Amino acid sequence: MSTNPSASRANGAKLELREVAKAIAGRRILEPLSLVLEPGRYLLLGPNGAGKSTLLKLLAGLWRPSSGHVLYRGRDIYELDGDYRREVALLTHELGMYEELTGLQNLVLFGALYGLPRPRARAQELLERVGLRFFAHERVRAYSQGMKQRLALAKALLHRPRVLLLDEPFAGLDLRGAELLQQILEEAVSPGSLLILTTHDPERGFRIAERFLYLERGVLRAYGDRARFDAEGIRERLRGIRDVGVF
Amino acid sequence: MSTPKAISTARAEERTQRTRSSGAWAIALVALLVVTSLYMIFLYAPRERVMGDVQRVFYIHLPLAWNGLLAFAVTFVLSILYLKTRRAGFDRWAAASAEVGLLFTTLMLLTGSLWARAAWGTYWTWEPRLTTAFLLWLMYAFYLLLRRYIENKDKMRLMAAVYGIVAFINVPIVFMSIRWWRTLHPVVLKSSGFQMEPEMVQTLLVALVSFTVFYGLLLWERARLAQVEERVERLRERIREV
Amino acid sequence: MTATRAATKPRAPGLLRGSWLVLRKDLVYELENRETLAVLVVFSLAVAFVFAFAFDLSGAEARRFLPGLLWMTFLFASVLGFSKGAALERRGAGYLGLLLAPIPKEAIFLGKAGSAFAFLVFTQLFVTPLFLVFFGVKVGSGEFGLLALIFLLGSVGLAAVGTLLAQICQVARSGDVLLSLGYFPLVVPVLIAATQLSSAVLTTQSLGEGPWLQLLLAFDLIYSTAGWLLFRYLVEE
């Protein structure tokens, strides 16, 4: 009834945070945050320990907020449960797959878990796309870091998610890998879907994203478009911190 | 400048005073109960005809057993409440109750064993109640051990709550299975075959009440200790952040 | 119409399909790597060897002691199986993938318990004939059927408790040690009921008297339900 394409914008992947806060073992990682994320592409920036990964895990429904709610199209994601999780993908530095299985086996397994009608064909298609076709039958344990990263990306795209959350997708990728990632994201992100990625490299990030969110110590300090980013001088604030950072 | 500090010192003093005065009340109550129950156990209750004076161990043994079980039941209920509400207070009291319950169970095993030596001539027998108590002891020792071995406090509370529930569910199953196991074998020893006279029942009731009060006091103290522990932890955390 | 919609948004797997996928994953994994099975086989052989030396049994005596020895072996082997199963999810953070997938959390419990059950049954299939041969005990086909029933019922209870407890212990330091500490007191009823039933079968060719079968069934039911209801708290962050 509401699946016709012209309404896709209005019916897009909209996420809403209502006073969402997270504390882990008594430590406050994210202060209460209210925010509406319309369909589009966002860059999540901030120094190490600002709460970026935590925010992504909360949005993915992997971590439960200590207080507040995350709404997807106006409904609590914990109420939607599986119906939400099959719309979302999260890419983190953890593989989230089985190292002793082959790349193909992993993708077929997760394809089935996401209820794809023909998981094998889809898995092969994606392996081809991320350039792992010749490594499909090799165990993931033997993959290099960059290959694991690409496999994780393939897994994230398997079920054509409408909410795509990427935590440091460029880390560990070489130049070619980064270009490929950028290309794939261009195609994968359909209108009406929502993409959020964190990175330490705003230049590269802005080639994909059009808006940004800036977190510091669990508080959203600034958000807006590219012009706003330049005006706020966030690049300078990040640069000072980046040098001490891990990357 | 110095006002906040003065206020906080005053508050601390007030707190210690309140603790001290309620502590004095508690000590008076405990003393009263101890004296009364000792009087009743040793002088008021008549000498048991078959077993003799050793039977008097029963007046502390049974309350210990009863309160051990009560303590674990409290842990069970609080664990469920913790899972429902995620309030750290429930978890704190659940853990406190398990620790006090473990102490009671330990003492129950010791007194039971001494009684067994006097009455049956052996320190240990695989009698259903003793065996159940022994398994109970193992389970709750594990509960406390588990809490120390998980770093992440939130995780630790969740895991402990689930185990607190699972362990208590197991109590009736273990008891029934061991009872059936033993009764299907030839019965060698028969316990508690003596007649209860009215004075004995009264003594037992007083002892039961006294031990339940002790349980409550120890529980309260233990939970308070845990609360202060957490407070110190938080303060340290704040200092680290500064 | 419906076809195109089904193609664009596939239905997420339900409880049964989800559990089956998790279970099948463990089986495929095992076929590829044969980690757990290898451990179980070597362990059982070593235990059989030790028992044969420690208890020099034969004839009626062997019949009397065999159930206890068998169940002790199953118990220890199952602990190995559970910690292997938990370790498999830890490496590469496979759990993360399962938690993100749109399957019910209960399906993860059922799947993991199912695979633990499968490994237990395999161990029993391997160990029982071995012990029968080593201790020179002959079993008729009627007895065999009854033993199989007991073993299956016992394994359900062990798998449910073990899966729950392995999940609890895997977030702890030295979780494997803790697992065995917490596991044995909990499964005492299974141990008692199953050995009683097995002895009855070996000595009287029947399930004997006493409420043991009911106890085993009740245990299975209670712990499957408990695992079902509590597991989602264990995987939550």
Place this chain on the structure above:
Amino acid sequence: MAYLFAAFAVVWLAFFAYNAYLVRRLAKLEREADLLRSYLEERGS
């Protein structure tokens, strides 16, 4: 009679020891809490 005496002694000693342990730890922690608090207040002012 000796067993009776032993049983009572064990129980009361254990209660007493546990209680003493709790009280001592509580006092120590309260002192530490006050110390940390005053340190924080000095830093804050």
